[in-house]
Amino acid sequence: MSIFIPIKAKIKKHHVIALGLFGLTATLCWLTGSQFLSMHQKDTFYPSAGLTIQTKLSEYFPQLADTPGDTDVYCFKGEEEGGNLLILGGTHPNEPAGFITAVLLLENINVSRGTVFIVPQANLSGFTHDDPFEGNPQKFSIETPGGTRWFRFGSRLTNPIHQWPDPTLFTNAAGQALSGAEVRNLNRSYPGKEKGHLTEKIAFGIVQLIIKEEIDLSLDLHEAAPEYPVVNAIVFHENSAELAAIASMELQMEGMDIRMEASPPSLRGLSHREWGDFTKTMAILLETTNASHGRLKGKPSEALIVEGKDPNYAKASRLGLLFVPYSEDGIPIKERVARHLAAVHALVSGLRELNPDLAIDIGNFPPAQTVNERGIGLYLHSPK
Amino acid sequence: MIKIIYHLIVLFLTLNLIWYLFREKQFWAQVSTAIVLIMFLLRLFLIK
Numbered sequence: 036m037s038i039f040i041p042i043k044a045k046i047k048k049h050h051v052i053a054l055g056l057f058g059l060t061a062t063l064c065w066l067t068g069s070q071f072l073s074m075h076q077k078d079t080f081y082p083s084a085g086l087t088i089q090t091k092l093s094e095y096f097p098q099l100a101d102t103p104g105d106t107d108v109y110c111f112k113g114e115e116e117g118g119n120l121l122i123l124g125g126t127h128p129n130e131p132a133g134f135i136t137a138v139l140l141l142e143n144i145n146v147s148r149g150t151v152f153i154v155p156q157a158n159l160s161g162f163t164h165d166d167p168f169e170g171n172p173q174k175f176s177i178e179t180p181g182g183t184r185w186f187r188f189g190s191r192l193t194n195p196i197h198q199w200p201d202p203t204l205f206t207n208a209a210g211q212a213l214s215g216a217e218v219r220n221l222n223r224s225y226p227g228k229e230k231g232h233l234t235e236k237i238a239f240g241i242v243q244l245i246i247k248e249e250i251d252l253s254l255d256l257h258e259a260a261p262e263y264p265v266v267n268a269i270v271f272h273e274n275s276a277e278l279a280a281i282a283s284m285e286l287q288m289e290g291m292d293i294r295m296e297a298s299p300p301s302l303r304g305l306s307h308r309e310w311g312d313f314t315k316t317m318a319i320l321l322e323t324t325n326a327s328h329g330r331l332k333g334k335p336s337e338a339l340i341v342e343g344k345d346p347n348y349a350k351a352s353r354l355g356l357l358f359v360p361y362s363e364d365g366i367p368i369k370e371r372v373a374r375h376l377a378a379v380h381a382l383v384s385g386l387r388e389l390n391p392d393l394a395i396d397i398g399n400f401p402p403a404q405t406v407n408e409r410g411i412g413l414y415l416h417s418p419k
Numbered sequence: 420m421i422k423i424i425y426h427l428i429v430l431f432l433t434l435n436l437i438w439y440l441f442r443e444k445q446f447w448a449q450v451s452t453a454i455v456l457i458m459f460l461l462r463l464f465l466i467k
Contacts, residue, residue, distance in 0.1 A: 049449065053441040056453040064460045071465060 074173055075163050078187050080107075080138055080155065081416035083399070085145025087112040092154070095247055096240035098229070103197040104237040106159040108244065109141045110152050111397075117149025118251040118386055118393030121244065121316070122379065125156035126221050126255055126306070128189025129166065129328045131175065131340055132371035133256030133321075135186065135411060136379070139372060139401050142416045149395030152248060157255075158221040158237060160197045162189035171327070175340045177368075178410075181417020188340060191328070193219035198233040208235060209303035209312075222255070225309035245314045251393050252278070252386050255306040255320040256375050260329030261348055261357040261366075265322055269378065270296045272311030272318040279319060281385035282378065291377055317386075321378050323371040324359045331356075343367045373407035376400070426463070433459040 082089065088110045093100035095108075106125075124137025137155035144151065156162055165171050165188075174185045195201075198219055205218040208228045217223045219234050227239025245253055252275070259266040271279035279295055286293045298307040298318070310318035326332055326345045333339075333347045344365030352361035359366075380400060387394040401414040436459060440452045 049444045049446075050441055052446060052449055053443070056449055057437065057440060057456075060453045060456050060460065063457055064464070068461060068465055071461075 070173075074165070074187070074189075076187075078138075078156070078162070078185075079418070080141060081419070082109055082141050083111075083143050083145060085111050085398070086141070092237070092240040092244065095243040096229075096236065099236055099240050102233060102236070103160040103163065103194065104158070104233050104240070106154060106156050106237075108152060108154050110150065111141075111144055111146040112150045113146040113148040113396060115148040115396075118390075118395045119150045119152070119248055120383065120386075120395050121152045121154070121248070121250045121253040123154050123157045123241070123253070123255045123306070125154070125162065126158055127191045127257060128156070128158060128161040128187065129171065129191050130258035130325055131186065131188060131327075132258050132323050132325065132368055132375055135177075135368065136256050136372050136375040138186070139376070139406070139411060139414050140379070143399050143401050143414055145398045147396045147398060149393070150248070151395065151397060152244065152250065154241070154244075157241065158193060158234070160193040160233065160237075161191065161219075161221070162187045164190050164194040164196070166190045166192075169335060171335045172337045172340070175337045177341070177412050177415060179412040179415045179417050184412075184415055184418050188327075191220065192216060193221070193234045193237075195219070207304035208238070209309055211303035213304070222257075222306055223304040225304055225306055226313040242310065242313060245310060245316050250314070250316045252382065253306070253310050253314075253316040253318050254379060254382065255310075255318075256379075257320055257322050258325035258328070258371065259322045260331075261324050261326055261359050261361050262329055262331060262351065264358050265296050266324050266358050267292065267374065268294045268296045268322045269382075270298055270307045270320040270322065272298045272307050274311045275317035275319050278317055278382060278385045278389055281388055282381035285381040285384065286377060289377065289381075291374065293374075293378065319382060321375055323374045324361070324366050325371065326361070326366065341368050343371070369410050370407050372411055373403040376406060377403035429459060429462045433463055 090108045091105050093105045099105045125134040141153045176183045176185045201215040203215050205213045224235045224238040226242045228235040269279045283295050307318045307320040326348045327340045331347045348361050349363045436456045443449050
């Protein structure tokens, strides 16, 4: 007992305050730290029974193994020979319709002819962080009949924890000079570099996949801000112009307004340019309208991502500043995903028309109209 | 190796801050130290 008396006597008021402040500091660190680390929690997908094999991008470029860029590749192979299709979502993790379309397909389809490869999170590293100063939510939720599913909303760029520092000026593998931060933009890094930065290695891995699997048609699913001219569009390499025209006509006949944009030969490093130049694939990029990553948006929120309603954009539309119709009702993710689904379907049909040997028969393809009317959740697996 | 050196530097500065927090008698100086300490603790434990 006598041992403790002098110690007790030594404890002063400022020690108690220091202890309290230290406790408060540790609590704040725990709260913010756990939220930060939750960004590394992986999305869960439930591939359909039609899945043939699930592999990794490192299968095509072993240097990616055990890196944050080694993403999942889902392969659906039909019994009959046919064409090979690649669907890439999540090139830009802040463009959720592309990512969710890929997820919707991998959780539903079966293939009886040809082969379909799906990469839902092309830039997996970009899903592990947010754009600074944007105030975007880290996740968004979609209701399914069996409960709520959440999905990561990430950044356009690779996580700087995984690739740092950015140069002042970035000259990509195709020779185009860009601003420094674009060194972490997957869709400026094609055809990639075997010994480059992480993002260039991911791009190189995807190009290797296209070459090794002899992909006939490659689709890169994106979204664009409503004030961006290339929106609700099929961006095509000259080798896929005919296919894009066939698909565009089919979509227009179905009542879906979609514009055709030729890939500019001088704009280098993008999928629709370099995939077509460096491989034999028909390269196409699809764009829908996403208000949540536009510059005119108001308060960022999960509702903005899912419902796509933003009064600023509605006002901009009334002032004639946008390239797409945008009302107070917004453009919800179900409509954006439905657009992607309809375009993918039209392009696969067009491929069959152009070359019957490259026909791909996809069963259980989520119908665009039903997705638009009844929502995405109907076609997503219930959470386990 | 460079990561270990970085961790050791951050750990040294963190321990210094904690020592200063308990030694300092002025309340507002203690609060300022605690605010700086948050960033150092996050640096110490959130390196990926």
